[in-house]
Each structure stands twice: as structure tokens, then as C-alpha cells.
Amino acid sequence: MYDVEKLExxxxxxxxxxxxxxxxxxxxxxxLLVPLIFFxxxxxxxxxxxxxxxxTSNENGSYEVVSHLEKKNKSSILVxxxxxxxxxxxxILKDSMITVVDKPVKKPLNILVDIPVxxxxxxxxxxxxxxxxxxxxxxxxxxxxxxxxxxxEKRFMQSREIDDALFLARSYFKKGNYKKAEYWALETNxxxxxxxxxxxxxxxxxxxxGHTNExxxxxxxxxxxxxxxxxxxxxxxxxxxEL
Amino acid sequence: xxxxxxxxxxxxxDSVDIDDYIDLNSSVTAYQQLRHSMDKPLKMILLFGKxxxxxxxxxxxxxxxxxxxxxxxxxDTPAINEKExxxxxxxxxxxxxxxxxxxxxxxxxxxFCKNLRGKREIIILLDEAQMYGPEMMEKxxxxxxxxxxxxxxxxxxxxxxxxxxxxxxxxxIWEVIELKNATIEDQTAYVHKKLLKKNLFEIANSIKEKNxxxxxxxxxxxxxxxxxxxxxxxxxxxxxxxxxxSKVSYTKIPNKIIEMAALKLGYIHV
Numbered sequence: 001m002y003d004v005e006k007l008e009x010x011x012x013x014x015x016x017x018x019x020x021x022x023x024x025x026x027x028x029x030x031x032l033l034v035p036l037i038f039f040x041x042x043x044x045x046x047x048x049x050x051x052x053x054x055x056t057s058n059e060n061g062s063y064e065v066v067s068h069l070e071k072k073n074k075s076s077i078l079v080x081x082x083x084x085x086x087x088x089x090x091x092i093l094k095d096s097m098i099t100v101v102d103k104p105v106k107k108p109l110n111i112l113v114d115i116p117v118x119x120x121x122x123x124x125x126x127x128x129x130x131x132x133x134x135x136x137x138x139x140x141x142x143x144x145x146x147x148x149x150x151x152x153e154k155r156f157m158q159s160r161e162i163d164d165a166l167f168l169a170r171s172y173f174k175k176g177n178y179k180k181a182e183y184w185a186l187e188t189n190x191x192x193x194x195x196x197x198x199x200x201x202x203x204x205x206x207x208x209x210g211h212t213n214e215x216x217x218x219x220x221x222x223x224x225x226x227x228x229x230x231x232x233x234x235x236x237x238x239x240x241x242e243l
Numbered sequence: 244x245x246x247x248x249x250x251x252x253x254x255x256x257d258s259v260d261i262d263d264y265i266d267l268n269s270s271v272t273a274y275q276q277l278r279h280s281m282d283k284p285l286k287m288i289l290l291f292g293k294x295x296x297x298x299x300x301x302x303x304x305x306x307x308x309x310x311x312x313x314x315x316x317x318x319d320t321p322a323i324n325e326k327e328x329x330x331x332x333x334x335x336x337x338x339x340x341x342x343x344x345x346x347x348x349x350x351x352x353x354x355f356c357k358n359l360r361g362k363r364e365i366i367i368l369l370d371e372a373q374m375y376g377p378e379m380m381e382k383x384x385x386x387x388x389x390x391x392x393x394x395x396x397x398x399x400x401x402x403x404x405x406x407x408x409x410x411x412x413x414x415x416i417w418e419v420i421e422l423k424n425a426t427i428e429d430q431t432a433y434v435h436k437k438l439l440k441k442n443l444f445e446i447a448n449s450i451k452e453k454n455x456x457x458x459x460x461x462x463x464x465x466x467x468x469x470x471x472x473x474x475x476x477x478x479x480x481x482x483x484x485x486x487x488x489s490k491v492s493y494t495k496i497p498n499k500i501i502e503m504a505a506l507k508l509g510y511i512h513v
Contacts, residue, residue, distance in 0.1 A: 004482045011503045013513045
């Protein structure tokens, strides 16, 4: 009988040797699979992250990727729309649409930007901005901005525009600054004696300043000359303390 | 009392014992082929095959079967020299011992054989014939030409022996029977039948198909190698059975033990 234990040890060595290629193969497979799985898993994370990122940016309304895309789509839609319009020969309308959407709204003169609109009644259109100055001022009826009023006053000193004076009279009266309203109404009236509105602002300002009798006298004189129904109505209101 | 593994081990002791002959598909075919060839008026028959393919057992088997019907003689091991061979042949042909201090005269022997033609038909089974020298083979050929003596020559299949066969027998041999290594089915049947012959049913059942695949792989279907391997396997099993029974089971032969035996016999290497 030979040494079986020694033979068994030899067999263990043989087994290790025989299984070695398998171990190497498995290791190689693991080395290949692990990066592959890692890559695939990472890809998944990236997608979800990107997805959530998209969602977040959408909810917040921020100008991230989605916003850009939306913008792009929007502009392309608008361009398409414009092209459609071009087909029906509405070239002017198309041009204005593209200008409004694609480009930032052109800043008007500094004075217009700084004046906030009080009652929001007068939306500024691009077309309006390109019109003559007096018209623009008439549209911007009231303002609370002190600097804006000063700017208009400055300009009035240079241009002596009736509209500027009347704008200031009207605005100050509305604001409750009756002294200034009285002054600018007078200035307006100096430039245009027929300006009924400037007279009325002047009279009303007098009433508000407590000079009611003086105001009534001036108004009655005006009614006599002009026979104005509006004047009579105002007189009635003053007499009945309805102002 | 012998353990079951010890008995199983003894089953596979490599020996040419006619009692151990196992009828397999391939061996039955070879036997019938040889038997049929011997009935033909052939001078020489070449039984050809690798060592361990069952040539010797086949010659033994046929001698055992035909000994009462024909004058058939089996020369198992080659004679040391020519003198001894012809001495042996003289005894077979004349049925007499060679007188002391005498030598066989080949010419006289050849003449004697020629005289036997038509009277007797003697079959000489020459095992391990590759060990006979060319000169002696030439004399054997001359004797076969007498047509009174028919030689069945068993040769190992090697390149050199092929050459011997070509040079000395090609023109004279009328039939060549080649024995090949066993198929896995034949080898499985061989192992199981051998064990069952000794009533080792449990051990025979413990050798599964996958075990036989491994055994066939190591032995390449060679019966002698198969005997050696199984002998070693059961020897290891016997050791474990006595010293560490947990490592061996009566229901199956572990591959580990087969591999250990293969290592021991050099079929595989560390």
C-alpha cells in the first residue's frame, strides 16, 4: 500500500492547478462585469438626476435647460407663425411679433422708463413710443414719482409745452398737492387761455386750498364768457360742497 | 475477511485468465472474425492491435474453445532463442519430447510439416510475435507454406511492428484482424460485468456513467489500463474504508479517488 495521504496532497495540488484557469476566468469576468454594471448603474443615476433636474427647473420657472428649450420652441413657433403671416402678406405684423418676442423690448427714453404707471390703465405700446413727445406725455397721465415730475418740469422750462404743464397740473391735483396744481394750471392757462381743463384744475385747487369764494368768482366769470355747461356743473358741485 | 474493496481490487488484477474473459460486443465480433478466418485455407492470420486491446485473452479464449475440436496450441511467451522455439514446436508437431543432446533441424522439420499436409491441420497461436526476430519469422513463414501448420500471429501495433508485418507477412497473410480500444459503452460493460461476475453488485452500481467517462478518458478505452486504474481506485477505496471511512461511500466512487488513482498511474500530473 502506497502513501495515500501523500497522494491526497498531490491531488489537492492537481485540483488547484486544474481549477486555476476557472478562477482566472471568473476573476476576469468579474473585472469585466463590475465596471459594466457600475457604468450601467451610473447611467441610470444620471438619467434620473437629469430628469429630476428637468422637473425642478420647470417647477421653479428658472431659465435652465428646459427654459431654453421652451424659449427655443416658443421662438420657433413664433417664427412659424410669422412665416404663416408672411404667406398672407401681413409683413408688418409679423415683423412686430418677432421683434417683441425675440428681442428685449427696446427701452424708450429714460424718462418713460422711470415713471411708474399709477392706475395701470395706460399700457405702453411700441407704436406709441415712436410717436411725438406731447402725445406720449398725455398718455402717461399720472405719476407719483417725484423725479419724474421734476424731469417734466425741467423739460417744460426748456420747451414751454402746454401738455407738460397741463400734465403736471392734473397730476399734482390728483396727488393732493393743490398748491402746485394751482401753479401748473395757471401756467397752462397762460399758454392757452381757452384751456377749460386748466381753469377747472385752478378753480378746484383754490377750493381745496380754502379759497372757495375766489374760486366761485373766477368760475362764474368764466361761465359768463364761455357759457360752459361743464363750468356750471363744477359750480354746482362747489356750492354744494361735492368736490 | 476481505473487505468488498479488496475483492473488487482483485477483480482487476491484470492477468490473462480465461475465466476472466468478458463477452463484449467488440470482443465477440473479433472472436467470430478470427474463428471464421481460421476455417479458411489461410497460411497465416495476423492479429493486430495496441497493447491491452485484448489480443492475448482472445487467443486464449479461442484456444480454450477449440482445443477439443482442432489441434490448436497457444505459445504465450516467445522463446528465449530459436532453439527453444523449435524445440517447443517439435514437441507440438511430433507430440514427442526432443531427445536429450539433440537439436531440431529446421529443414527436417519443414519436410515433416510438408508430409503432414492433408493429414493434420495444426494451428499455432503465437502471442507477442513482435519479439521474434526477422530470421525466425522467416522460418515460421516457410513452415506455414507447408499448409499443414497455420499460424495466428499476434502483434503489437507500433510503427516498427508495422514494418515487421509488412516485410515478413504482407505477401503471405491472407487475413488481418485488428483489435481496437474499447468504446465507452464496451468499457462500461467490461467493468460492470467483471464486478458482477464476482457478485459485487453494490460496487458495480457505485460506478456511475460520469465515473466511466472519466475512466475512459484516462485509459483511452484500453482494457489493460482500465484494469490498472480500477485496481488502484479500489486500493485507495480500501485504504479509506479502513482508515477514514467518511471519505468513501458504497453508493458512489468519488471523482477525487479516480483522480488520485490517475495521478498515481501518471495519467494526469500535478
